Amino acid sequence: MRRRSLVHAAVAASAIALVVSGCGGSSSGGGSAPKAAKNEFNAGVTGVRNVSSKTGGTLNLIADSDCDYYDPARTYYGHCWDMQRLFSRSLMGYDAKPGESGLNAVPDLAQSAGTSDDGGKTWTYKLRPGLKYETGDTITSKDVKYAIERVFAGSVINGGPTYYVTYLCPTALNSSGGCDSYKGPYKDKDPNHLGLSTITTPDDNTIVFHLNQKVGDWNYIMALPGSTPVPIAYDQGPKGGAKYTFHPISSGPYMFQSYSPGKSLTLVRNPNWQASTDPFRKALVDKVVFTIDTNDEDVDNRLLNNIADVDINGVGVQVSTQSKILTNPTLKARADNPVTGATRYLAIDQNIAPFNNINCRIAVQYGVSKVDWQTARGGPIGGGDIATTMLNPDVKGFTHFDLYPDNIGQGDVAKAKDYLQKCGKPNGFSTHLATTTTTNGKNMATAVQSSLKRVGINVTIDAGRRSPTSRRSSTHSRPTGRPSYGSSTARSR
Amino acid sequence: MTAPLDVQGNAAEAQPEAVLAGVEAKAIEGRSLGQIAWMRLKRDKVALGSGVFILFLLAVAILAGPITKLYGHDPFIFNSNLIDPNLGTPKGAFGGASTSHWFGVEPINGRDILARIIYGARISMIIAFLATGVSVIIGSIAGMAAGYFGGWIDSLLSRIMDLLLAFPLLLFAIALVAVLGDYSAPGLSPDNTRVALLVVIIGFFNWPYIGRIIRGQTLSLREKEYVEAARSLGAGSGRILFRELLPNLIGPILVYSTLIIPTNILFEAALSFLGVGVRIPNPSWGGMLSDAAQGYFQIDPMFMVVPGVALFVTVMAFNLFGDGLRDALDPRSER
Numbered sequence: 001m002r003r004r005s006l007v008h009a010a011v012a013a014s015a016i017a018l019v020v021s022g023c024g025g026s027s028s029g030g031g032s033a034p035k036a037a038k039n040e041f042n043a044g045v046t047g048v049r050n051v052s053s054k055t056g057g058t059l060n061l062i063a064d065s066d067c068d069y070y071d072p073a074r075t076y077y078g079h080c081w082d083m084q085r086l087f088s089r090s091l092m093g094y095d096a097k098p099g100e101s102g103l104n105a106v107p108d109l110a111q112s113a114g115t116s117d118d119g120g121k122t123w124t125y126k127l128r129p130g131l132k133y134e135t136g137d138t139i140t141s142k143d144v145k146y147a148i149e150r151v152f153a154g155s156v157i158n159g160g161p162t163y164y165v166t167y168l169c170p171t172a173l174n175s176s177g178g179c180d181s182y183k184g185p186y187k188d189k190d191p192n193h194l195g196l197s198t199i200t201t202p203d204d205n206t207i208v209f210h211l212n213q214k215v216g217d218w219n220y221i222m223a224l225p226g227s228t229p230v231p232i233a234y235d236q237g238p239k240g241g242a243k244y245t246f247h248p249i250s251s252g253p254y255m256f257q258s259y260s261p262g263k264s265l266t267l268v269r270n271p272n273w274q275a276s277t278d279p280f281r282k283a284l285v286d287k288v289v290f291t292i293d294t295n296d297e298d299v300d301n302r303l304l305n306n307i308a309d310v311d312i313n314g315v316g317v318q319v320s321t322q323s324k325i326l327t328n329p330t331l332k333a334r335a336d337n338p339v340t341g342a343t344r345y346l347a348i349d350q351n352i353a354p355f356n357n358i359n360c361r362i363a364v365q366y367g368v369s370k371v372d373w374q375t376a377r378g379g380p381i382g383g384g385d386i387a388t389t390m391l392n393p394d395v396k397g398f399t400h401f402d403l404y405p406d407n408i409g410q411g412d413v414a415k416a417k418d419y420l421q422k423c424g425k426p427n428g429f430s431t432h433l434a435t436t437t438t439t440n441g442k443n444m445a446t447a448v449q450s451s452l453k454r455v456g457i458n459v460t461i462d463a464g465r466r467s468p469t470s471r472r473s474s475t476h477s478r479p480t481g482r483p484s485y486g487s488s489t490a491r492s493r
Numbered sequence: 494m495t496a497p498l499d500v501q502g503n504a505a506e507a508q509p510e511a512v513l514a515g516v517e518a519k520a521i522e523g524r525s526l527g528q529i530a531w532m533r534l535k536r537d538k539v540a541l542g543s544g545v546f547i548l549f550l551l552a553v554a555i556l557a558g559p560i561t562k563l564y565g566h567d568p569f570i571f572n573s574n575l576i577d578p579n580l581g582t583p584k585g586a587f588g589g590a591s592t593s594h595w596f597g598v599e600p601i602n603g604r605d606i607l608a609r610i611i612y613g614a615r616i617s618m619i620i621a622f623l624a625t626g627v628s629v630i631i632g633s634i635a636g637m638a639a640g641y642f643g644g645w646i647d648s649l650l651s652r653i654m655d656l657l658l659a660f661p662l663l664l665f666a667i668a669l670v671a672v673l674g675d676y677s678a679p680g681l682s683p684d685n686t687r688v689a690l691l692v693v694i695i696g697f698f699n700w701p702y703i704g705r706i707i708r709g710q711t712l713s714l715r716e717k718e719y720v721e722a723a724r725s726l727g728a729g730s731g732r733i734l735f736r737e738l739l740p741n742l743i744g745p746i747l748v749y750s751t752l753i754i755p756t757n758i759l760f761e762a763a764l765s766f767l768g769v770g771v772r773i774p775n776p777s778w779g780g781m782l783s784d785a786a787q788g789y790f791q792i793d794p795m796f797m798v799v800p801g802v803a804l805f806v807t808v809m810a811f812n813l814f815g816d817g818l819r820d821a822l823d824p825r826s827e828r
Contacts, residue, residue: 297788319601320788323580327792372573376601379578437768439787443601446774450571450602460683461773 044336046099054284061290062299062308066262071245072225073150074159078341079312084225085281086267086288087250091125091144091207092223096280103396105223106279109139109251113219120214125222127205132272133231134255141207142192143229145199146185151226152196153184156241163221167211168198185232186241193232253283265290296438297321304331314340319378319440326381339394343387344377346448355431359423362404366416369451370409376443416455428456437463530744533821540817543810550807554615561608566594568612568776572603580792588795596799599781600789606799609776613800616777617807620691621757627696628757629750632703633742637734639704640711651708654701662698663763669694670769687772691764695757703749710745714738744822751815755808762804778804 043049067080072088075081085093093108095101107113109131114123131139150157151164162177169179185193194201198210209218221227231249234240239247247256253275254267267288275283291308293299300321302308311317317325325331346368354360370386377383385393386409388402406412420426435445442463449459524532534540553560561568575589576582581601583589588597588606596606639650673690677683714720715738723737762779764770766786771777778800785797 300788318788319581320792323582323600323792324788326580369571369573371578372571372602375573375576375578375581378581381579382581383578439784442773446602447571449774450569453569462683463773 039333041332042336042338044098045338048098052284053282055286057285058287058289059285060307060309061288061312062293062302063290063311063313064292064294064296064299065313066265066292069159069245070248070256070259070265071157071160072228072248073147073157073230074245075225076160079314081225082312082314083290084228085252086254087248087252087256087270088225088228089131089251089278090223090225090227092219092227093280094223096282103394105219108223108279109144109229110222114209114222116218120216120218121211123209123211123218123222125207127207128277129205130274130277131251132274133229134250134270134272135231135234136272137231138204139229139251140204141201142194142204143231144207144227145194145196145201146232146235147228147230148199148226149182149185149188149194149196150230150235151184152179152182153186154178156184156186160226161224163224164226167213167215167218167221168196168209169212170197185235193236253278253281254288263292315342316340316378316382319376319382319443322378322382337381339384339392341392341394343390343392344384345387345390352431354423354425354429357423359419360425360429363416363419363423363425363455364452364457365404366406366412366419367452367455367457368448369411369454370406371411372447372451373444374409376447377440411451411454413454420455420457428458430458430460432462433459434462530818530821534817537817537820540814540821543814543817546806546810547814550614550810551618553611554618557611557615561611564595564605564608564611566605566608568604568608569774570604572598572605575603576601582789582793583795588793588799590795597795599784600793600796606781606796609781610778610799610803613776613778613781614803614807616688616771616775617758617761620688620695620761621754623692624696624699624757624761625750625753627692628699628703628753629746631697632700633707633739633746635700636704636707637711637738637742640708641715641730641734641738647708650704654704657698657701660698662694665698666694666764667767667769670764684772684775687770691761691770695760699753699757703746703753706745706749707742710742711738714741748815748819748822751811751818755811755815758804758808758811 039049061083063079067075067083068077069075069080070083072084072090075084089108091108091110092105092113095104095106105113109127110125111128112126114125116123125141127139127141127144133139148164148168151160151162152169154162154165165179166173166177169181171179171181174180182196185195188195198212200208200210202208211218215221228248229251230240230244234249235244246259246261250256250270250273253270253273255270257266257268259265267290269283269286273283275281290312293302296318297320299308299311300317303311303317304321304324316322325335346364348355348361348364350356350361355364374380374383374386388400388404389398391398406415417426420428433445433448435441442461445459445461445463449461452459534544572594575584575594575598577584583598583600583603585591585597588600589603590597594605594607596610598605599609635650635654639647670687670690673686676686678686678689681689715733720733720737723733728737761770761777762782765777765779766783768783770779773780781800782797782804785793785800790797
């Protein structure tokens with residue numbers, strides 16, 4: 001189930017653009033000024049609503065859970081990467097433009113996109129002049145190198161993407177994908193904590209990456225928050241390392257004022273950030289307040305009542321709110337339905353009988369009605385398109401592909417029964433399905449249960465509990481270096 | 494309630510109402526207290542109507558399978574074609590009510606509401622009656638023992654009752670169901686385990702209410718002449734408790750049972766509403782209300798109205814019947 005979510009724009013239509021496209025559509029990065037969109041349904045998908053250059057005010061962000069980490073090297077939640085844009089700048093970044101042009105990695109801290117003379121093994125970046133942290137200290141290329149070294153210290157800095165380790169380890173990776181020859185800056189023998197030999201900094205403005213293999217999309221890897229510079233002295237001090245997440249030193253337009261984990265985060269202007277050094281952040285508001293509200297219905301109500309401006313989770317409103325918006329022309333005009341980056345799928349554990357037989361897994365693939373699941377998530381608008389691949393259409397290079405055609409997601413009962421026969425369970429079997437206790441979770445689980453019953457597979461739903469099924473699957477080793485969301489899944493869209 | 498139900502004769506003196514009724518009869522005959530109570534109940538049309546409704550509900554609950562089969566809709570089958578996919582709400586007015594789906598269908602999945610109400614009635618009745626049974630059995634025995642033996646037994650049992658009455662039941666129930674949620678007892682499916690768990694929780698924590706009432710009744714009854722007589726004839730405690738006292742306690746036990754049942758129905762609904770009731774996808778009225786309360790009541794009011802009305806009417810019927818029964822059995826008691 002690919003997620004196409006109804007994002008509600010509420011009063012701050014420009015704020016939606018802020019999160020989606022980072023602090024308002026700027027034109028200083030080159031190209032034409034953003035198209036001022038009319039206030040109508042989906043206007044925010046291809047344009048910017050309520051384009052403005054006025055400064056001041058407070059932006060109220062909301063979400064149903066706190067970020068995993070605020071440390072740019074450790075966070076792996078999509079919406080937290082969006083949050084990072086407020087206070088973290090990496091070498092490259094995604095352009096703050098609506099629509100497809102927002103998919104391009106453009107230089108952020110770097111003067112221009114990285115270049116390679118040898119087909120992708122050596123990449124060179126030059127920093128813009130005049131870059132400063134919130135402390136007033138100058139950002140140097142050594143800080144960028146240090147930030148990437150931190151990712152090697154897996155016992156301290158964990159949770160985030162590990163591409164850097166994969167491509168920058170001076171020696172071959174060990175069997176679990178780790179790097180034995182460099183263990184991160186906290187165990188560095190170099191007195192300056194800059195001992196990683198595969199990154200060189202000829203001067204304070206230049207950084208050169210010597211990769212262990214050719215990597216064509218290195219500019220995109222540099223657009224991840226992990227290459228955000230980290231001040232060396234601060235990180236080596238008492239507030240650094242594992243504690244850096246509680247107050248990362250800002251290189252962007254906003255900096256931490258106060259943070260109480262699980263409750264709220266307040267960001268204020270970073271006086272040392274200069275708009276002239278930033279190609280796409282507009283930073284119009286004076287203050288950003290992020291509130292965590294665990295009640296999803298309440299989150300929606302705050303958006304509808306203009307108490308909150310943006311649900312940064314960006315996974316869309318609840319199904320019931322969706323009906324409210326779609327049936328109310330005023331609300332609908334303020335709403336957008338973009339394709340989000342998420343693909344929902346049903347994970348099947350290969351270790352648990354009878355799913356150790358691929359035919360039983362294929363039977364489930366054909367048995368599940370993806371349409372019912374889609375309806376449970378809010379139909380074609382809220383529930384997204386029915387996915388046939390893990391990749392999303394909003395990823396560059398996407399091509400449509402369908403290995404298991406099943407009547408446009410309705411499921412194919414006859415084929416499912418064929419595969420049950422091949423799997424040696426002609427009369428079906430019984431199994432468990434773990435889900436969340438949320439309304440959506442229960443609705444989706446019930447949809448799977450009901451559609452699998454058609455082919456004779458009886459599903460017991462375990463709501464709100466990680467079933468033994470999913471616990472056991474975690475013993476699978478996760479291939480390091482790639483964000484793998486369930487390597488062992490017969491994907492059920 | 495001063496004499497055993499089976500004492501006959503001379504009722505004319507003791508019960509003036511019986512005389513009035515008896516005038517129309519060809520010959521004046523003695524009536525048992527049971528007969529008198531039934532006579533009074535028959536005169537109370539509201540209670541009688543409630544009683545008939547309860548019987549109807551019980552029949553529906555017991556015959557839920559055949560009835561839904563006859564009606565033609567399974568409570569678990571999705572009817573996605575009756576749902577507007579983008580709104581999630583049923584197509585058509587009144588929650589998709591039609592000649593085929595009398596009370597409409599649920600939003601999102603299109604399951605037939607009437608079929609789910611019928612199955613929900615069964616769950617409600619099973620849990621409410623079994624839990625009441627648990628409460629009544631424990632409460633009666635403990636209450637009689639406390640009242641009859643007195644002394645340290647009374648002190649101990651009364652303190653236990655105080656303790657249980659002071660217990661934060663709802664929180665405990667939520668925690669217990671959350672912990673034992675997916676546990677399945679030997680020989681029971683997870684679904685049935687959950688039902689059994691709810692019965693035990695609701696039943697066990699409600700017995701002190703009936704226990705206190707029975708204790709009070711027993712305290713006054715144990716001083717009666719017929720108890721003295723039984724004791725002087727050499728009857729043991731067991732015989733006095735179960736053969737002399739219990740029959741005289743049937744009245745209050747019956748009355749309070751009918752009053753506990755609706756409380757238990759509501760309690761089960763409350764637990765289901767909070768998401769710790771019966772397991773999905775089994776229907777329950779509280780669960781349906783809970784789903785409807787997730788914002789659907791504004792766009793699809795029928796989804797909330799139907800289980801709400803079912804719950805309301807059922808609880809009211811039990812309460813009215815319980816009141817009528819109390820009046821019939823003990824007309825002197827104040828409301």
